[in-house]
Amino acid sequence: xxxKKIWVIAASAVSVIVVxxxxxxxxxxxxxxxxxxxxxxxxxxxxxxxxxxxxxxAKNILNKYFSNEISKKVIKIKVGNKEYDLKSEDVGVxxxxxxxxxxxxxxxxxxxxxxRYKNLEKEKEYPIKVTFDDNxxxxxxxxxxxxxxxxxxxxxxxxxxxxFEIKGGSDGSKLNINKLKNDITKELSSDEFNxxxxxxxxxxxxxxxxxxxxxKSINTKISSFSTNFGTSADGRVTNIxxxxxxxxxxxxxxxxxxxxxxxxxxxxxxxxxxxxGTYVGNKVVEGxxxxxxxxxxxxxxxxxxxxxxxxxxxxxNMPVSYVGIGCDATIAYGYIDYxxxxxxxxPIYISSYTSGSILTFDIYCNESDYDPSVTYKIRGERTGExxxxxxxxxxxxxxxxxxxxxxxxYIATDTYRDHE
Numbered sequence: 001x002x003x004k005k006i007w008v009i010a011a012s013a014v015s016v017i018v019v020x021x022x023x024x025x026x027x028x029x030x031x032x033x034x035x036x037x038x039x040x041x042x043x044x045x046x047x048x049x050x051x052x053x054x055x056x057x058a059k060n061i062l063n064k065y066f067s068n069e070i071s072k073k074v075i076k077i078k079v080g081n082k083e084y085d086l087k088s089e090d091v092g093v094x095x096x097x098x099x100x101x102x103x104x105x106x107x108x109x110x111x112x113x114x115x116r117y118k119n120l121e122k123e124k125e126y127p128i129k130v131t132f133d134d135n136x137x138x139x140x141x142x143x144x145x146x147x148x149x150x151x152x153x154x155x156x157x158x159x160x161x162x163x164f165e166i167k168g169g170s171d172g173s174k175l176n177i178n179k180l181k182n183d184i185t186k187e188l189s190s191d192e193f194n195x196x197x198x199x200x201x202x203x204x205x206x207x208x209x210x211x212x213x214x215x216k217s218i219n220t221k222i223s224s225f226s227t228n229f230g231t232s233a234d235g236r237v238t239n240i241x242x243x244x245x246x247x248x249x250x251x252x253x254x255x256x257x258x259x260x261x262x263x264x265x266x267x268x269x270x271x272x273x274x275x276x277g278t279y280v281g282n283k284v285v286e287g288x289x290x291x292x293x294x295x296x297x298x299x300x301x302x303x304x305x306x307x308x309x310x311x312x313x314x315x316x317n318m319p320v321s322y323v324g325i326g327c328d329a330t331i332a333y334g335y336i337d338y339x340x341x342x343x344x345x346x347p348i349y350i351s352s353y354t355s356g357s358i359l360t361f362d363i364y365c366n367e368s369d370y371d372p373s374v375t376y377k378i379r380g381e382r383t384g385e386x387x388x389x390x391x392x393x394x395x396x397x398x399x400x401x402x403x404x405x406x407x408x409x410y411i412a413t414d415t416y417r418d419h420e
Contacts, residue, residue, distance in 0.1 A: 028113060028114065028117045029113060031117060031120060032113055032116045032117050032120070035052075035109075035120065036109075037054060038052055038053060038054055039051055039052065039053050039054075039055070039058060039101075039104050039105050039107075040107055040108045040109075040119060040120055040122075040124070041120060042120075042121065042122060042123045042124065043104050043107055043123075043124045043125070043126075044123075044124070044125040044126070045058070045062060045097070045100055045101070045104055045125070045126045045127075045128060046062075046066070046125075046126070046127055046128045047125070048061060048062060048065055050062070050101075050104065055101050055102070055105050058097075058101050058104070058105075059097050059098070059101055062095070062097050062101070062128070063097070066095045066128065073087075073088040073093070073196075073197070074086065074087050074088070074196045074197070075088075075184060075187050075188070075196075075197050075198075075199055076196055076197065076198045076199070077144065077180070077184070077199050077201055078198060078199070078200045078201065079144065079148050079175065079201040079203065080148070080203060082147075082148065084144055086140060086184065088132075088188070090136065090140065091132045091133050091136040091137045091140060091188065092132055092133035092136055093130060093131070093132045093188060094130070094131050094132070095128050095129070095130055095131075096128070096129045096130075096131055097128065099129065100126050100127075100128055100129060103126060104124070104126050107119070107124050108120065108122065108124070130188065130189050130190065132188045132189075137181070137184060137185070137188070138181075141177060141180060141181060141184065144175065144201075145175045145177055148173070148175050148203070149172075149173065149174050149175055150172045150173045150174075150206075151172045151206070152169065152170065152171055152172030152206045152207060152208040152209070153169045153170040153172070153208060154169045154208045154209055154210035155167060155168050155169035155208060155210050155211055155212040155214070155215050156169070156210075156215075157215040157218065157249075157251060157349060158249060159249070159349070159351050159364075164215075164218060164219075164349075166212060166215045166216060167212075168212040169208035169210065169211065169212065170208065171205050171206060171207060171208065172205075172206035172207075172208070173203045173204065173205060173206060174203065174204050174206050175201060175202075175203060175204075176201065176202040176203070176204055179201075179202055180199070180201045180202070183199045183201075184199060187199060209253065210251055210253060210347070214253070214346075214347050215251070215347065215349075217346045217347065217366045218346065218347055218348070218349045218364050218365060218366060219364075219366060219367055220364060220365060220366065220367040220369075220370050221362050221363070221364050222306050222348075222363055222364065222365045222369060222370040223302050223303070223305035223306035223362070223363040223376075224302060224305070224360060224361065224362045224363070225298055225299075225301040225302035225305055225360070225361055226298070226358050226359060226360040226361075227294055227297070227298045227322040227323060227358070227359050228322060228357055228358055228359075229291070229294060229322065229357050229358075229359060230356075230357035231321075232276075232291060232357075233276060233277070234274075235274035235275055235276040235290065235291075236274075236276035236277065236290055236291035237291070238272075238273070238274050239267065239273050239274060239276055239289055239290060239291040239292050240291045240292065240294055240295055240354070240359060241354055242272060242273060243264050243267070243289075243291075243292040243295040243296075244295050244352040244353070244354060244359060244361075245352070246263055246264045246265070247260075247263055247264065247295065247299060247350055247352050247361075248350065248351060248352040248353065249349070249350070249351070250263055250349075250350045251347050251348070251349055251350075252342040252347065252348050252350070253342060253347050254342050254343075254344060254345060254346060254347065255341065255342065255343075256341065256342055257311060257339055257340070257341045257342075258339060258340050258341070258342070259337055259338075259339050260296050260299070260329075260331060260337055260338040260339070261331065261333050261334070261337045261338075262337075264292065264295075264331075265333070266333045266334070267288050267289025267292055267333060268288060268289075269288055273288045273289045273292075274288065275288055275290065276289075276290030276291050277290050277291075278290035278291075278293075279293075279316050279317055279318060279330070289333075292331055293316065293320070293328070293329070293330050293331050294320070294322050294359065295352075295359065296329045296330070296331045296338045297320065297322065297323050297327065297328040297329045297330075298322075298323070298352075298359050298360075298361050299329075299338070299350070299352070299361050300313060300327070300328070300329035300338060300378075301323060301327055301361075301378055302350075302361035302362070302363050303340050303361075303363060304376060304377075304378045304397055305363070305375070305376050305377065305378075306344075306348070306363040306365070306376070307376045307397075308340055308341075308342060308343055308344065308348075308363075309340065309341075309343065309411075310329075310338065310339065310340045311339045311340055311341050312337050312338065312339040313329045313338050313339070313340075313412075314329070314330055314336050315328050315329070315330060315393075315414040315415075315416065316328050316330045316416070317416065317417050318416055318417050318418070318419050319416055319419075324379070324380055325380040325382070325393045325414070325416060326378065326379065326380015326381070326393045326394070326395040326396075326412075326414050327378050327379070327380055327395075344365055344366075344369045345366070345368065345369055346365050346366035346368070346369055347365070348363055348364065348365045349363075349364040349365070350362075350363060350364075351363075351364065373401060373402050374399065374400065374401055375399075375400045376397055376398070376399055376400075377397070377398050377400070378395060378396070378397055378398075378411070379395070379396050379397075379398050379408075380393045380394070380395050380396075380414065381393065381394050381395075381396065383413075389417050389418045390415055390416065390417050390418075391415070391416055391418075392413055392414065392415050392416075393413065393414045393415075393416060394410060394412075394413050394414075395410070395411040395412045395413070395414060396408045396409060396410055396411060397409045397411050
């Protein structure tokens with residue numbers, strides 16, 4: 001009888017345990033199932049509680065909260081003594097919630113029921129994702145750059161009354177646009193919305209290309225060459241004087257390349273050039289700027305006389321009257337240029353002027369780049385080869401020492417056509 005009583009008590013206890021476990025299990029299932037379509041209770045996004053909310057409800061809450069916060073964010077950009085306010089709305093700053101909400105919604109919902117139940121009590125927070133219009137940022141920073149950048153001013157030199165007058169240049173400044181862009185991007189991408197943020201921009205010093213001390217080294221005429229335009233019509237004379245004036249005073253630094261077309265520009269009527277005879281094929285026709293090739297050819301001979309080689313040069317189709325064959329340099333703006341690189345150790349100064357019907361180019365440099373006992377002269381020599389109305393000319397640069405020819409350097413081979 002006693003054993004039977006014990007068995008009844010044990011059975012009753014087991015029944016109670018089963019009932020309790022059943023109730024607990026049912027409670028777990030109930031709580032877990034409650035959040036099947038909701039975000040777990042202790043989940044936040046950027047500090048905003050969205051636990052127990054559906055995805056749509058969470059999105060509405062976040063939109064309402066952060067749309068107001070975004071509009072308040074301002075990046076104050078300080079550039080020297082200037083300030084610029086970059087508002088988030090100016091560059092299309094937006095907060096993207098969809099992916100983050102989806103991630104928050106799926107949190108804790110993997111594994112068995114017990115594991116999911118435990119996740120209901122765990123705190124979890126997700127950051128928001130900020131996007132902006134990169135093109136608008138570039139445009140905004142570009143406008144600042146244009147306003148604050150200051151070009152360096154080159155020192156200048158002018159030949160006056162047989163001497164040089166030099167004026168010093170000045171430093172410029174340039175916004176470090178890359179660093180500023182990185183700093184701005186970092187702030188715009190930040191998930192912190194603290195109203196106003198200050199970003200200090202860096203300005204870099206820009207030194208002038210031509211410095212006063214460089215120009216002071218110019219002290220000696222090292223080459224000169226002249227041509228005659230006495231038989232030229234008035235329009236041609238105007239063009240020669242105008243193009244020569246454009247080149248006059250040009251400084252070419254060591255290693256720098258001179259471009260005739262860049263310095264003189266297009267010879268249009270709007271720029272004051274007149275019609276005059278010019279070569280087209282093997283004919284002479286009227287065209288604006290006729291005569292400027294005499295300027296480029298005179299300069300070519302003066303530069304070669306300074307022992308400086310051409311990097312681009314082409315002869316005319318037919319011989320010209322103002323220099324010998326192989327000694328000319330034709331020009332056609334946009335197509336044919338005359339260029340040379342200053343291979344000397346110091347800057348060169350180009351002086352050009354007309355006196356009567358004589359056009360002269362003088363090349364100045366430092367006395368250490370000049371040996372007064374040595375002179376250079378370009379020369380063309382016909383090869384004897386001919387094809388129809390065309391013949392070839394080999395160009396040489398002759399070197400004279402104390403008036404005696406000591407070297408002839410081959411420069412180029414030109415092809416000419418006979419005049420009609």
